[in-house]
Every structure is written in C-alpha cells, then in structure tokens.
Amino acid sequence: MKPRWIHNSRLTLAFVPMLLLGTTTIVRAQRVLTLDSAVAFAYEHAPLVRAGGLNVEEAQLAYHETELAPYPPLKYNVGGSYAPSGRYFGYDPTVTNEGVLNGQLTVQHTIYNGGAYGIEKRQAALDVTHAQAGLALTREDLRFDVTQAFEEDLRDRMNIAIESESTTELQSYRDLVDRLFHGGTSPYTDLLKTEVQLGTERIALEKAQADEIQARYALASLMSTSLDTAFIVQGTFDSAFTSPAYRMQSYDSLVTLTIAIAQNELDRARLDIELTRAMAKPQVDANIDAGLLTSVQNLTGPPDQRTPFWGASAGISVTGPIFDWGLNKTQVEEKEVIVQILESELAQQRRDLMAQIAQLLVLLRSSRDRLGEVQTNLQKARDSYDLEKAKYAVGGALAFEVLDAQKQVLDTRLSELQILGDLETYRSQLRHLTAAPGPNTNTNNGK
Secondary structure, eight states: OOOTTTTTOOEEOOOOOOOEETTEEOOOOOEEEOHHHHHHHHHHHOHHHHHHHHHHHHHHHHHHHHHHTTSOOEEEEEEEEEOOBOSSSBOOHHHHTTEEEEEEEEEEEEEESTTHHHHHHHHHHHHHHHHHHHHHHHHHHHHHHHHHHHHHHHHHHHHHHHHHHHHHHHHHHHHHHHHHHHTTSSOHHHHHHHHHHHHHHHHHHHHHHHHHHHHHHHHHHHTTOTTOOOEEEOOEEOHHHHSOOOOGGGGTTOOOHHHHHHHHHHHHHHHHHHHHHHTTSOEEEEEEEEEEEEEHHHHHSOGGGOOOOEEEEEEEEEEOOSOOTTHHHHHHHHHHHHHHHHHHHHHHHHHHHHHHHHHHHHHHHHHHHHHHHHHHHHHHHHHHHHHHHHHHHTTSSOHHHHHHHHHHHHHHHHHHHHHHHHHHHHHHHHHHHTOOOOGGGOTTTTO
C-alpha cells in the first residue's frame, strides 16, 4: 500500500510562460526536449564519445596484430655490391670475391620466445576490454552530466511555474485590497504591504527565469549545441512515486564500470609478470631463403669454372641469458609490487563505492520521509491561506496575516520542489555509481 502522501502528489510541468529578457520578448519556435532525446543527441555529437570509439577500434587492431605475430612473414631480398681488386688498390679478393649479387625470398622468424606470443595476445584482449569499458564509462559520464543539467533546467522551469502562480495570486489579492481601499474599508498601508510583496515576488520570478536560461545553455553545451537553445525541456519529478525501495543488499558483489576498469588493469599487470618471466627463457629463431646468390668473381670467371648460383639455405639459432646479475628477477619483483599496489587500490575503491551507496540510500530514505511531511504541511498552508483571505474580505484578518499565509504556501511549494529535485539527483547519482559493464566489457578476457 502506498503512503497517503503519494496519492495525487505528482509535480508536473505542464506550461511555462514565454521568458522575458529585459523588455524584449523572445519570439522563436522552440522544440520539446525529453531526457532520452537529450542524451541521444549528446551521444551522437560528443567528441569524447567519438574518441572513445576510436580507442576501441585501435585496441581491436592491436589485438589482430598479436594474432598475426606468430606467423612468419615472407620477404624478398635483392642486392648487389662491387669491390674492385688490383695490384695497388682493392680489398683481398679471397674475402670480397670482388662483390656479391643476390635475389632471394627469405623467411626469418622467432618460433619460440618463452610463451610471449600468447601472453601479449591475452594482454591485447584485455586492452580491447579496457577500451570498451572506457567508452561505456565515457557514455555513462556524459549521460549523468546531461541528466543533471536536464533536471536542473526542469527544476528551474518548475520554479518559474510556481513563482508565476504566486505572482498571479498576489496580483489578484492586490486587486482585492485595492478595491477595498477605494471602498474605504481597508487602509492604504495594506495596499502598500501587498504591493511590496508583489514586487518582491516579481523579482524572484525574474531571477528564476535567468536561472533557467543559464541552465538551458549548460544543457545545450553538453549536447555540443551551445548556440542552439531553442528547446523546452519536458519531464516530471516522479521517481519518488514510481521507483522501488532501494536496499543495500541489492549491491552486494557489485561490479561497476570503474571497478571493471580497475580489475582489468590488475589483470594486465599480472600478465606483465608472466611476460617478464618469459624474457628469461631461451628464444629460438629460424631462417630459410631461396634464390640467387653469387659473387662478381664467379660471374666474371671462365664459364667452365663457374659454380651454380641458384640455391637455398636454412638455419636455426637459439639464444638465451646465462647470467644477467639478477636483472630479470628484479624486474619480476617490480611487477609484483605493482600488482600489490593495484590490488590495494581496487580494494579501497570497492570500500569507497559501498560507502557512497550507503550514504545515497540514507539520503533517499530521509528525503522521502521529508517529502511526506512537506506535502502534509502544504495542504495545511493552503487551507490557512484560503481562510485568511476569506476573513480579510469581511474584516476579520489583517493584511500581513494574509501575506504571511501566502508566503508560507510559496515557501512550502518551493521546499517540495527542492526535495523532489533532490530525490531525482540522488537517484541519478546512485545509477551513475552502480553503472555496470555490458556484455562487451567482460573483464575475464585475459584470464
């Protein structure tokens, strides 16, 4: 069963008068902008989102590069040299053969490097996951910023609506006091007090209009359309009535985007340890070539003494460290320290996240409770204002009592709007904190 304060208590912006800048009226066609359309527009035009997409593309190409690394490339090698020899000038022809000519196809490649190929491929897979999570986080940060700006603009428009209704109500009351004054049943001081409060309310309305213009420009800037503010935000502050109750148990073992990125960096650091250890293992290289290889001396010799110059060769070499003064061991220990640092930072990040969630849940509950109290007081304030106006019309109340009652209605309505806006803000912050990675940001790719 819903609490009694929830029924018929949705605050909706239905119509806001056209804003005034000084004495100039803005006559301009304005489109309606919802939160979903604002976020979608920001996604489409934000440079950071495009940069994040390019980072993913770069990481995917780097991963494909590691897939191709184990396959030996086929190359060609064509060259020639001439080393003249003579009695007084020239190199020893037994060494130079008076030059070399070659034209070969060669294959040279490392066929074993201690498992580094596989480790680098797993790291590249983690880099793809990291880039995808980074893109998702960029989009989430943008969505959150747009949501905050949108709700601020919406709150300002609702504030304008409240201030406009209050100004209209005070104007109506001022007309009543003016009639009573000219009828001789109300003193001039009552009219002055009413006009002073009406003037104060008009100033408050102008301030609300200026705040809305500022909020609209901030929202337009986030959508990358800072020069186009010809829109009117449309929405409601109704999550207090439609959102389910939040419980701390719902966030146990939560993996958010920021946690996923930190876990990804930790997994990659662990692979750095494996890669460093692989450097201490032997490396096996093979080479094969086929084609033409001969010397100038062979080509210029008598035909019956020339040796063949078409052929092939193959070879293999093994290299590895024997003694490196403990360098590799030190490098491994350094990587292990880095892993320990990242593990500590990840643990702290989890604790901070749960503390922030707990704080937001407390704020949500307390705000809901205050909203019920404020809405109860609002109904009482409206009843009191109606009563004071009726009493004043027959001489049973003073003008300041009516004005105080009207001010109490206004202040309570603004308090209600503030709490409803706070509830939307807390809900948005909670969603932002707990945004989870999608299926394309799996953190287990490197395990």
